[in-house]
Amino acid sequence: xxxxxxxxxxxxxxxxxxxxxxxxxxxxxxxxxxxxxxxxxxxxxxxxxxxxxxxxxxxxxxxxxxxxxxxxxxxxxxxxxxxxxxxxxxxxxxxxxxxxxxxxxxxxxxxxxxxxxxxxxxxxxxxxxxxxxxxxxxxxxxxxxxxxxxxxxxxxxxxxxxxxxxxxxxxxxxxxxxxxxxxxxxxxxxxxxxxxxxxxxxxxxxxxxxx
Numbered sequence: 001x002x003x004x005x006x007x008x009x010x011x012x013x014x015x016x017x018x019x020x021x022x023x024x025x026x027x028x029x030x031x032x033x034x035x036x037x038x039x040x041x042x043x044x045x046x047x048x049x050x051x052x053x054x055x056x057x058x059x060x061x062x063x064x065x066x067x068x069x070x071x072x073x074x075x076x077x078x079x080x081x082x083x084x085x086x087x088x089x090x091x092x093x094x095x096x097x098x099x100x101x102x103x104x105x106x107x108x109x110x111x112x113x114x115x116x117x118x119x120x121x122x123x124x125x126x127x128x129x130x131x132x133x134x135x136x137x138x139x140x141x142x143x144x145x146x147x148x149x150x151x152x153x154x155x156x157x158x159x160x161x162x163x164x165x166x167x168x169x170x171x172x173x174x175x176x177x178x179x180x181x182x183x184x185x186x187x188x189x190x191x192x193x194x195x196x197x198x199x200x201x202x203x204x205x206x207x208x209x210x211x
Contacts, residue, residue, distance in 0.1 A: 001067040005042040005138055008066075010035045012051040012059070021049040027061055041066050042138075073097045073142035076104075076132040084150040087177045088125045091149070093118045095134045095142070104132040110144055126151050153177045156184075158210060168205040173198050185211050 010019050019035040020028045025046040035049065044067050051059040074096040080089065093102050102118040103111045108129040118132065127150050134142040154176040160169065173182050182198035185191045188209040202210065 001069060003069055003071060005040050005068065005070075006066055007038045007040050008047055008064070009038045010047075010049050014051060014053050014056070014059075017051040017053045017059070019049050019051045021047060023047050030058065042068065044068050070138065070140040072140040073100050073134040073136045075143045076102050076134050076145045078130055078132055078145050078147040082147045082149060084152060085124075086152060086154045088123045088151060089149050090121050090123055091130055091147075092121045093130075093132050093145075097134060097136050097139070097142075100134040100136045100142070102132055102134045104130060106130050113141065124149050124151060153180045156182050162209075168203065170201045171204050171210055172201045173210075 010021060012019055020030060020032040021035050022028045022032050023039075023041070023045050025048070028048050028050045030052050032050075041047065046063060046065045048061055048063045050061045076093050076095045079092050079094070093104060095102050103113060103115040104118050105111045105115050106124065106128045108131065111131050111133045113135050115133075124130065127148075129146060129148045131144055131146045133144045156173050156175045159172050159174070173184060175182055183191045183193060183195040184198050184202070185195050186202065186204070186208050188211065191211050204210065
């Protein structure tokens with residue numbers, strides 16, 4: 001049992017012998033691949049070998065089982081913490097294993113070594129679940145980190161602010177979230193996505209609560 005990859009060599013004491021081998025646990029035959037030099041075993045493998053030589057019976061089969069238990073890459077850290085953010089949230093991902101490559105997804109699927117590679121901070125502008133895993137040469141893949149972000153529209157601003165006025169006034173509404181649609185009411189009820197859409201300044205000529 002090994003904690004890293006291993007380079008395997010095969011040898012035979014019979015002069016001129018040709019070594020045939022397998023790495024899938026099957027019994028080698030004279031038709032199996034011919035050994036031509038050391039090879040690397042990077043996962044749990046059973047290597048078997050036999051040798052042939054002209055005018056001689058085939059050798060017995062030698063066998064060696066290698067259990068590879070690679071140290072895993074550290075689990076990535078996704079920042080900031082999960083929560084609710086206004087308009088957008090800038091996400092960064094780090095990993096403490098030197099040389100690790102971080103792969104991530106933003107659609108809630110489990111990342112793999114084929115997922116996009118993290119190269120720098122990115123903005124999440126709608127509700128998403130970010131997941132990340134890391135890989136490094138000679139190590140097992142990391143566990144998957146997951147962080148969920150709820151992104152909500154900024155609260156609209158009304159101008160002028162509420163108060164008592166001696167004459168009619170014009171109320172404007174704005175919101176800092178790009179592309180946001182504003183819905184409003186003038187009867188004190190709570191607006192919904194079905195309420196009238198704000199398209200321009202509102203004239204207020206009597207006591208009114210605008211929401």
